[in-house]
Amino acid sequence: MNINELFDDLEKLKKEVWYLIKKVIPKLEEMISQGSSADLEKIKNQLDQQLSKIAEIESQIDSLNQKTEENTGSIETINSSMQTVSSQISDISSNLNDLENQITSTNQNLSSLSESVESVQNTLDSHSTSINQLGEIANGHTASIIDLISDVSDVNIKATEAKNIASSLETTATNISNTVTGHTSQITNLQSLYESLNNSISTLSSSVNEMSSSITSLETEIEKAKKENCVVIYDMNSTDSAVNFGYTTGMFGTDYINYDFSPYHTLRIYARLYTSNCVQEVPVYNRKYTDVTLTAAASSPMIFCFLKVLLSTEPLLNKLQIGTYGRYSFISANNSLTFDSGINSTAFYVYRIEGIIK
Numbered sequence: 001m002n003i004n005e006l007f008d009d010l011e012k013l014k015k016e017v018w019y020l021i022k023k024v025i026p027k028l029e030e031m032i033s034q035g036s037s038a039d040l041e042k043i044k045n046q047l048d049q050q051l052s053k054i055a056e057i058e059s060q061i062d063s064l065n066q067k068t069e070e071n072t073g074s075i076e077t078i079n080s081s082m083q084t085v086s087s088q089i090s091d092i093s094s095n096l097n098d099l100e101n102q103i104t105s106t107n108q109n110l111s112s113l114s115e116s117v118e119s120v121q122n123t124l125d126s127h128s129t130s131i132n133q134l135g136e137i138a139n140g141h142t143a144s145i146i147d148l149i150s151d152v153s154d155v156n157i158k159a160t161e162a163k164n165i166a167s168s169l170e171t172t173a174t175n176i177s178n179t180v181t182g183h184t185s186q187i188t189n190l191q192s193l194y195e196s197l198n199n200s201i202s203t204l205s206s207s208v209n210e211m212s213s214s215i216t217s218l219e220t221e222i223e224k225a226k227k228e229n230c231v232v233i234y235d236m237n238s239t240d241s242a243v244n245f246g247y248t249t250g251m252f253g254t255d256y257i258n259y260d261f262s263p264y265h266t267l268r269i270y271a272r273l274y275t276s277n278c279v280q281e282v283p284v285y286n287r288k289y290t291d292v293t294l295t296a297a298a299s300s301p302m303i304f305c306f307l308k309v310l311l312s313t314e315p316l317l318n319k320l321q322i323g324t325y326g327r328y329s330f331i332s333a334n335n336s337l338t339f340d341s342g343i344n345s346t347a348f349y350v351y352r353i354e355g356i357i358k
Contacts, residue, residue, distance in 0.1 A: 006057055006060055009053075009057055013053065013057065230268075230354050230355070230356050230357075231264070231357060232353075232354055232355075233257075233261075233267070233353045233354060234247070234352060235353075236249060236250050236351045236352070237352075245257050249349075250351045251349055252322060252345070252346075252348070253323060253324055253325065253342070253348075254322065254343060255321070255322045256310075256319060256321035256322065258318060259318065259320065260317070261311070261312075262284070262317045262318075263355070263357055264284050264358060265283065265284055265356060265357070266283055266356040267281070267311070267354070267356075268281050268282075268355075269281075269292075269294065269350055269353055270350065270351055270352035270354075271307055271348075271351065272347065272348065272349055273294065273295075273306070273307055273325070273348055274296075274298055274327055274348065275303075276297060278294050278295070280295075281356075282311060284311075287314075288313070289313070290310045290311055290313055291310060292309040292310070292311055293307075293308060293309075302330040302331075302332065303328070304328045305325070305326065305327045305348070307323070307324075307325045307348050307350075308322075308324050309323060309350070310322075320353070322349070324341055324343055325342060325345055325348035326339065327339065327341070
């Protein structure tokens with residue numbers, strides 16, 4: 001029995017069950033209410049038979065499903081084997097074609113070789129007369145051949161002497177090679193020294209180039225400074241009242257001068273800040289605030305000083321005034337920092353102002 005027949009039987013069984021549900025069972029209910037026990041027993045037996053058939057069909061379907069799954073795996077294995085065999089057959093076919101081509105080529109080569117042998121044989125046959133003539137000539141020149149043998153003997157002696165000389169030269173060459181080998185390490189050291197010197201020369205050359213560039217830049221700055229139009233605005237050492245402004249000992253806190261600074265692009269301010277000298281350039285234009293701070297460190301870097309200068313901004317640019325001073329001191333004995341500031345101090349003042357014309 002195949003699976004199609006089982007499905008057909010199953011469909012029939014479904015119809016019979018449907019018939020039982022829709023027709024027989026209602027009738028049974030009617031018979032139960034009206035009929036006898038013998039009829040009921042008969043119907044029960046029929047139902048038992050149908051249930052047995054259903055169980056048998058289900059068992060057969062399960063068995064067929066299991067066999068189908070097993071056969072599916074076997075079919076897949078067979079398909080894979082068939083593909084492998086097909087690939088091997090293809091490879092064998094290709095190898096046979098190559099072998100056939102090689103056999104054809106070999107046959108052609110054999111044929112060509114056979115033709116060459118025949119050609120050589122024909123050539124030998126055609127030159128047999130010449131060979132015989134050569135034999136006669138050789139017989140006629142026996143004496144010359146004997147002399148040639150003697151000459152060959154002399155040549156052999158000379159060759160032996162040359163061989164001995166060559167052996168001596170080889171020994172000399174070996175000695176020279178050993179000497180060269182002994183100096184190889186020295187040559188290597190010299191090469192390393194040369195490379196080191198070459199690197200040093202390159203570094204020095206780079207440094208020289210940088211120095212040359214710096215010198216050129218410095219020369220440019222020097223030339224610019226030479227051409228710079230610098231005017232002395234204030235100098236406490238000047239005897240001209242228009243230059244010293246009456247501040248002959250320096251400008252201290254709250255001292256000021258009224259002056260037109262607009263012709264200058266930069267002011268160069270010279271000041272004493274405690275024990276340090278300060279020279280600082282201040283731009284005249286493009287400043288947001290009037291405040292300018294001069295700074296310097298004392299000869300001992302543990303003291304830092306500043307002095308405030310007020311320079312009017314645009315559009316006025318007409319006043320410069322000295323502000324307060326300040327001094328920070330670090331005491332190493334107890335790692336403390338002290339600070340003092342004020343308006344006037346004989347150690348904080350401006351003593352010269354120059355203007356650089358734009």
